[in-house]
Amino acid sequence: MHDSTTDERTILRGVLDRWKAAVDGHEPELVAAEFTEDAVFQGLHPYSVGRKGVAEYYDSQPLGLAAEYRILETRRPAEGLVLGYLSVDFSFTDRPTTSVYLGVLLTRTTDDWAIMHYQVSRLSDGT
Secondary structure (H helix, E strand, O other): OOHHHOOHHHHHHHHHHHHHHHHHOOOHHHHHOOEEEEEEEEOOOOOEEOHHHHHHHHHOOOOOOEEEEEEEEEEOOOOOEEEEEEEEEEEOOOOOOEEEEEEEEEEEOOOOEEEEEEEEEOOOOOO
């Protein structure tokens, strides 16, 4: 796969499909493996840096958590980087679905792509 010919959505789906499978399977270490060693991670709790914080965050999530994402925007700010802006619905077995917006910045690694920045925001509907 050469960066200049690979579609940004395809790159995002490759990483995010693995992220989703690991989230849905409650496999925090596999979720963390989709991130760089020094990734900045901001879920709905205080931020962390690195895979350990990502794994701890997802390990603390309840069993049955599932993610459904939709890519809203993509950009290629520089060679070897892909920016994605998504809507994500996190569903639970025992409470209402949480809908958020997610910004991710992926970087090209030696053999694939990985998330180097992950930031969730919950936007008000204005009411």
